[in-house]
Amino acid sequence: MFEPQTFLNYIGGEWKSASSNLVEASMNPANRHETVGYIQKSTLDDLEEAVGAAKEAKMGWRKLSGPARGEFLFKAANQVEQRLDEIVEMMTREMGKTLPEAKGETARGVAILRYYAGEGMRSIGNVIPSTDDAALMFTSRAPLGVVGVITPWNFPVAIPIWKMAPALIYGNTVVFKPAQETSVTAALIMECFHAAGLPAGVINMVTGDGGLIGQAMADHPDIQGITFTGSNAVGKRVGQSALARGAKYQLEMGGKNPVIVARDADLDLAVDATISGGLKSTGQKCTATSRVIVHSEIYEAFKMKLLEKVQNIRLGSGFEAATWMGPLASENQFRTVLSYITKGVEEGGTLLCGGGKGLGRDLEAGYFVEPTIFENISSSMTIAQEEIFGPVLALIKVDSLEEAIQIANDVKFGLSASIFTRDISTMLTFMQDIDAGMVRINAESAGVELQAPFGGVKQSSSGSREQGQAAIEFYTDIKTIFVKA
Numbered sequence: 012m013f014e015p016q017t018f019l020n021y022i023g024g025e026w027k028s029a030s031s032n033l034v035e036a037s038m039n040p041a042n043r044h045e046t047v048g049y050i051q052k053s054t055l056d057d058l059e060e061a062v063g064a065a066k067e068a069k070m071g072w073r074k075l076s077g078p079a080r081g082e083f084l085f086k087a088a089n090q091v092e093q094r095l096d097e098i099v100e101m102m103t104r105e106m107g108k109t110l111p112e113a114k115g116e117t118a119r120g121v122a123i124l125r126y127y128a129g130e131g132m133r134s135i136g137n138v139i140p141s142t143d144d145a146a147l148m149f150t151s152r153a154p155l156g157v158v159g160v161i162t163p164w165n166f167p168v169a170i171p172i173w174k175m176a177p178a179l180i181y182g183n184t185v186v187f188k189p190a191q192e193t194s195v196t197a198a199l200i201m202e203c204f205h206a207a208g209l210p211a212g213v214i215n216m217v218t219g220d221g222g223l224i225g226q227a228m229a230d231h232p233d234i235q236g237i238t239f240t241g242s243n244a245v246g247k248r249v250g251q252s253a254l255a256r257g258a259k260y261q262l263e264m265g266g267k268n269p270v271i272v273a274r275d276a277d278l279d280l281a282v283d284a285t286i287s288g289g290l291k292s293t294g295q296k297c298t299a300t301s302r303v304i305v306h307s308e309i310y311e312a313f314k315m316k317l318l319e320k321v322q323n324i325r326l327g328s329g330f331e332a333a334t335w336m337g338p339l340a341s342e343n344q345f346r347t348v349l350s351y352i353t354k355g356v357e358e359g360g361t362l363l364c365g366g367g368k369g370l371g372r373d374l375e376a377g378y379f380v381e382p383t384i385f386e387n388i389s390s391s392m393t394i395a396q397e398e399i400f401g402p403v404l405a406l407i408k409v410d411s412l413e414e415a416i417q418i419a420n421d422v423k424f425g426l427s428a429s430i431f432t433r434d435i436s437t438m439l440t441f442m443q444d445i446d447a448g449m450v451r452i453n454a455e456s457a458g459v460e461l462q463a464p465f466g467g468v469k470q471s472s473s474g475s476r477e478q479g480q481a482a483i484e485f486y487t488d489i490k491t492i493f494v495k496a
């Protein structure tokens with residue numbers, strides 16, 4: 012029998028109740044009657060204390076050598092690895108993704124921590140020839156100071172880690188506000204950092220309402236950098252608040268990711284990648300496939316293969332081995348996705364499969380939506396333009412590669428895009444003409460590698476890249492140093 016626990020804020024190396032003395036329940040989206048845990052409903056006083064602790068710790072932390080900071084990240088990685096099963100189960104219980112997906116994500120978190128631990132030993136500058144032959148000119152990197160980390164619920168382990176690990180290795184201290192929906196899982200990650208022995212104040216977590224705590228972080232004069240992943244609307248607000256006070260900001264927001272199935276595509280490969288890219292994690296990835304742009308010559312064949320496989324997808328609790336697709340992560344998300352499906356029908360789309368709530372067995376107790384496929388979708392329709400963040404695919408028929416790319420680019424987002432083709436010139440045209448930060452050929456639109464830059468163009472990102480060595484650009488400032496003896 013699962014017993015929900017209460018989780019505290021982590022401030023200045025200590026576990027603390029919110030000054031409101033209030034907690035919020037975090038619920039299981041596969042069974043809305045089950046409480047996963049209780050998290051603190053923090054106030055601005057709690058945030059103030061966390062920012063104060065991070066500010067006080069920042070000089071000591073930045074003066075540690077890179078390898079010494081790396082040692083702490085190696086220890087944190089070992090802690091997450093030791094508690095992997097517990098974290099995985101909590102993630103499935105709290106967010107709904109299946110156990111294999113939660114396991115993959117948590118293992119990715121361990122790998123990211125180790126990757127950035129190693130970064131502590133790598134170069135942080137270049138020597139640049141000076142015109143003065145008696146001078147030494149070089150660049151070095153300085154941390155920003157205190158970094159605010161605001162994260163969503165869809166990757167409750169990987170996203171916080173891929174923001175906090177580079178922040179820390181490059182010498183920043185951190186104030187972290189996880190999404191309320193997945194704050195229990197976030198608290199387990201904090202316990203791992205605590206057990207790794209990071210000095211007090213170097214990393215802090217304050218849970219609670221994004222409109223209050225997140226907004227106050229974006230506005231806070233003692234937070235020098237703010238990194239955010241989430242919706243477009245909130246991201247823009249966070250960016251504007253940071254810009255208004257001269258702080259650095261990094262935003263990773265939505266996507267409306269296309270897959271193009273060219274006439275020479277390997278259809279089985281394209282079908283599998285469309286399903287995996289569009290429906291894994293119940294479509295709740297910023298890199299998820301949502302528009303499937305198919306050449307008219309192979310449209311019917313592709314559609315039949317896709318429908319056959321999608322109709323066999325089994326919905327259920329992420330804990331059940333037979334489940335392929337779990338619930339949506341919250342009631343909010345459930346309502347949003349159902350309302351987009353209704354809009355798709357109202358605007359003239361044809362439902363090929365799904366379109367409703369998951370029914371039968373125990374599905375009514377959770378936020379289950381059937382895998383849904385539309386056809387007769389034109390680019391101007393709402394479901395072809397807005398991020399749905401659910402298990403909904405829109406099929407769009409085209410007659411040429413040029414038309415496919417034109418439709419693929421006809422959205423405000425530009426995160427990930429993929430094409431299925433065997434033709435090298437089609438690949439080259441796609442690489443050059445597609446508006447996307449992540450360009451994928453014969454591979455699904457979702458899935459990122461931790462050692463490579465990650466981010467989008469247009470309204471998907473604010474420009475800088477996360478992950479890999481690219482992360483140094485956001486988490487540090489360059490110093491150009493000129494020395495003359």
Ligand SMILES: NC(=O)C1=CN([C@@H]2O[C@H](COP(=O)(O)OP(=O)(O)OC[C@H]3O[C@@H](n4cnc5c(N)ncnc54)[C@H](OP(=O)(O)O)[C@@H]3O)[C@@H](O)[C@H]2O)C=CC1
Nearest residue numbers: 162163189190191220221222225226241242245264297400
């Ligand atoms: N990876 C991605 O690109 C993601 C995209 N989305 C998109 O956003 C939609 C809505 O999801 P939702 O969870 O509401 O996303 P939000 O953008 O609201 O939430 C993301 C994070 O920002 C916080 N937040 C909320 N308001 C503010 C604010 N004013 N200032 C600072 N931080 C704030 C949230 O806190 P709180 O805990 O209170 O929610 C959460 O931690 C989804 O349907 C999807 O389309 C969502 C998640 C991830």
Ligand SMILES: O=C(O)CCC(=O)C(=O)O
Nearest residue numbers: 295296297298457458459
């Ligand atoms: O595709 C992935 O693994 C990462 C997706 C992502 O960053 C997101 O959904 O926020």
